[in-house]
Amino acid sequence: MKFLNLILVLTGLITLNTNAQTKVDSPEEKLEKDRKAIKSLAGFYEVNFNYGEVTAPDPNYKFSKPYESHGNEWAEIIVDEPKRIVIQHMLAINDTTVIKHWRQDWTYEDTNIMLYTEGNAWKKGNLTPADVKGKWTQKVYQVDDSPRYQGYGTWSHVGGHDSWSSETDSPLPRRESTVRKDYNVLNRGSRITITKNGWMFEQDNKKIVRSADGDKLLAVEKGYEEFTKIDPKTFAYAQKWWASQQTYWADVRGVWADIIGSQNTFKVQTMANGKLLYETLFNLGDQSIKEKWTASQNKEKIKTALQPYLVK
Numbered sequence: 537m538k539f540l541n542l543i544l545v546l547t548g549l550i551t552l553n554t555n556a557q558t559k560v561d562s563p564e565e566k567l568e569k570d571r572k573a574i575k576s577l578a579g580f581y582e583v584n585f586n587y588g589e590v591t592a593p594d595p596n597y598k599f600s601k602p603y604e605s606h607g608n609e610w611a612e613i614i615v616d617e618p619k620r621i622v623i624q625h626m627l628a629i630n631d632t633t634v635i636k637h638w639r640q641d642w643t644y645e646d647t648n649i650m651l652y653t654e655g656n657a658w659k660k661g662n663l664t665p666a667d668v669k670g671k672w673t674q675k676v677y678q679v680d681d682s683p684r685y686q687g688y689g690t691w692s693h694v695g696g697h698d699s700w701s702s703e704t705d706s707p708l709p710r711r712e713s714t715v716r717k718d719y720n721v722l723n724r725g726s727r728i729t730i731t732k733n734g735w736m737f738e739q740d741n742k743k744i745v746r747s748a749d750g751d752k753l754l755a756v757e758k759g760y761e762e763f764t765k766i767d768p769k770t771f772a773y774a775q776k777w778w779a780s781q782q783t784y785w786a787d788v789r790g791v792w793a794d795i796i797g798s799q800n801t802f803k804v805q806t807m808a809n810g811k812l813l814y815e816t817l818f819n820l821g822d823q824s825i826k827e828k829w830t831a832s833q834n835k836e837k838i839k840t841a842l843q844p845y846l847v848k
Contacts, residue, residue, distance in 0.1 A: 672689070
């Protein structure tokens, strides 16, 4: 009889009657789990970067050499609000040098999104409350705080495993932007998974040739960025540097937010007057600290400095 019941269960003709029930989180509980997962992305890490092309539609395509790198990265929460969490990344080099790295802004049920088109240009997307219900948008910014890409998705907390995924277009990655001219858009399939000792940023990326005739797939690559927690002592210099710079960069973020919020489309060029955008803003930050500028002075000078880089 037990064997017969087992067969019936397996074939779906009957269901087992148990007292076990799967607890469904309330929206408030789910939101708090999401926030906890996002905040766990902050910390002190050794990061290993591994990227490699895995397939291409053209049988004659010559695959690029796999990319491997590593570094020490500090991710600091600089804004912690109920539905908005901002994490700034810093690279620490040889205990004497720090590079303000990328930034990720997480916003909950956010209908505002900028979508990458091509040629370092973006346009406003049209999202409805239904599109983003229960979802978080990850807005990623460059070292100069200009936009890079934005995608939205749902955090999952099944079986004690926290993960989030999205798909969106972006500019070429920095590791290829100066050496590749055969494609102009990277369609990023991103998946973040919290691990025991940090987190994994897994990517399934499509390298796209975008033209007036549409999109053409050039190649597909697989990427892994593994963040493993290490001793915070490695980042003493970086923390000291950021303590002196953070007010200035808050003003930079504010100016960018005004620019992005006031336009439906905009385009940024990385070089103007013989200087890269990030060089201009970093030099301005050093000058701001040296001359002790006020917030209003900072913002005025930042606005002026950005104008040559904004394409009309």
